[in-house]
Amino acid sequence: MPLIIEPNLPSPDAFYQTLIETHQGLSDEQSAELNAALILLLANHVGNMEIIREALDRARRSVAA
Numbered sequence: 001m002p003l004i005i006e007p008n009l010p011s012p013d014a015f016y017q018t019l020i021e022t023h024q025g026l027s028d029e030q031s032a033e034l035n036a037a038l039i040l041l042l043a044n045h046v047g048n049m050e051i052i053r054e055a056l057d058r059a060r061r062s063v064a065a
Contacts (some may be wrong), residue, residue: 003054 009015023031043052 001048001051003051003058005058 023034026034046052046055
């Protein structure tokens with residue numbers, strides 16, 4: 001299964017709202033830890049290193065100059 005890069009969430013606004021709410025009340029350090037834990041959980045769910053590497057590469061390129 002290839003990495004899905006087209007919009008795939010039935011309600012992206014609801015996801016974003018939930019993500020923001022999850023971070024409320026956390027320090028910057030706690031938010032970074034939450035993000036890391038979420039990434040590890042989702043990577044484990046995906047379970048395919050080729051897909052994970054592609055996702056990491058795309059994410060890196062999206063923030064690199």
